[in-house]
Amino acid sequence: MENPGSINPDIQIIALVGFAEDFLHSFLENCDFEGRQLVHFDNGMILVQEWEAKKLPIAAIISHSEILSNGGLSLMETLKNRNMPSIPFFLVVRYFNSNLRILALTAGISDVFRLPLQQNRLEKRVLFFIHNWASLIKELPVHTRSIYRTGLAKRIFDVCFAGMALIMLFPLFILVALAIRLESKGPAFYYSLRTGTGFKIFKFYKFRSMYINADQKVKDLMHLNQYNIDQKKEQLKQDDAVLCEACMQTGKCQYPIYADGAKWCEKDDVYVNSQKNGSAFFKITNDPRITKVGNFIRNTSIDELPQLWNVIKGDMSIVGNRPLPIYEAEKLTTDKSVLRFAAPAGLTGLWQVEKRGKGKMSEEERLMLDNTYAKNQSFINDIKLILRTIPAIFQKESV
Template identity: 55%
Template structure:
């Protein structure tokens, strides 16, 4: 592909994941000879760009910095060797550390809502005309990436491949059982942030019915705290967005995916916490969980698909647990960012320290993650595995 840095008449401005409000504002702006073309998500855009090879002068993505359509999207475009074009993010939340992280990932600028439309227009036109005069500036700012040591990667490949091979009958039985009991996919994935803030698909077995969120609304009357339940029903219960995104009036950035079905991950994790004993919502024998799913959760078999993440290199057997997007975007300060300089893993130091010691504060977990990042080695990984074989496939909310 040719270098698109020079302004090209008739080039398009690709707009990704735009809400109606943002689309209306963009349509009112004048981008000279560039035409706005809208795409539902980053996957659709990449697919069409690869096939049609159209001339892209700029990309505008409406997403949080740590969301899949944020810096991860910018990184994927670079990995796929697409022409480097100005990349702008429109989001709700940003800070100095996120801005630096975005710049190092190839993002040209960030605009937080409510944003100045004319400022965005000026910025886009500037980069279209003069972006080619700034070669290499972004690359110079890119930080050194973590590279998995060869011996650790070999161990991960051997361990995960043997485990997948030996456990293949279990995978088949679980797959058939889930399909026979309820409609829907056997696997699902949500996005996680791992080493170097890289975002990847995190796989698990499905343990709930695909319409679990709707069932939660129908079961509110069984909650012993009816007042709280009524508040929920009158609030955002009928909203397709999670509470944070509903306030901002935008699309949910934190989805779980399974074929054509999606759930809000914040709501999903919240329901998991409620199941484990929250005083505000508790159901005995929660009917949203399938019978097979209950067995999978109690035995942690629902975590086994993460072995595939290890096999393809997204994770290691031992490392710091990869975090949901909305948690990772809060950990960009020097105090916490160190944890992302270590490999993402199925089990790690804090899981070993946790066992038998009751609750562990978030601060303690993060400090242990930092400790692992500073001191990990292949020898220490083997010691951790020997100490915590029962915890190897622990649940995320432990």
């Protein structure tokens, strides 16, 4: 397996992105790709830089990355934006389902292979696409949904609004941060990964409202559960760490939250309030995992204020559809649901204004409102939603 510095420019290249495991190196070296060079790149950005600088004869790309991660759809979008030559693009993943397959193929990814790999299948598929690529892209054009681009007026408004809000609210930030640190050990801020416009993944900032070991408290709170979960009790007793169904497949948390060295599970809230067969199986009234300060900042939405920094960075807008955790976004890949990702990710949006404080909202209602916003998004409508958001924020609701 070659490195970028030892490439023979006269032989076609199969670019390998993100393959760190030795066993995968050995596996791929034993594959018969008809004499083509296997060249490893640590990440997608290095691949793009080397490709552009050296005009590499790359015939195909095989990326070891989940579909919604940086080496998946994000890398595919980067290649398109840089106007790189069209070549077969393959993904090697650990987690996979039918919805993710549709999402990947719709975005133009040639094929997805789930670990463990099958040598014969990998060789046949890669070589088939290389040999027939010209005919495939001519006869089967890939139509991708255009990703939302923030208009100049909206971006100027976002930066000015968020900048002034951060300056004005700075004293409040200091007070809230001190209150959080005084009540419980741990950082005042944390970030988790969210999926925004065009399935772009970014760091999503909030004030901490729970104890940092909240996920470890779930087993101790089973007696407070409002629902019959007898079948879950034995499972929880058997595991040292509380893992959701998705994480149990790998034996470790796949959705960590990070803050100054501390780490806990992003799916903790989802686990405690998750749904199975349409009904919640674990729910706690007056959840003791939430701090007193946390309860106040949640009810007043103060915990969301650090996302003003996301607006400054360009990850989000003031108004848009709320960015979703990756495990929720990967379920919304059908034609009727993917439209919401064509709109900007925002601090506030249509469903927050329409439904906040008016009782429980179904997933169908929320999706309908998200799609409605995406179809009718305009700068004027954004201003109207901002004016309607202010009274909605202070409606008492435990979120």
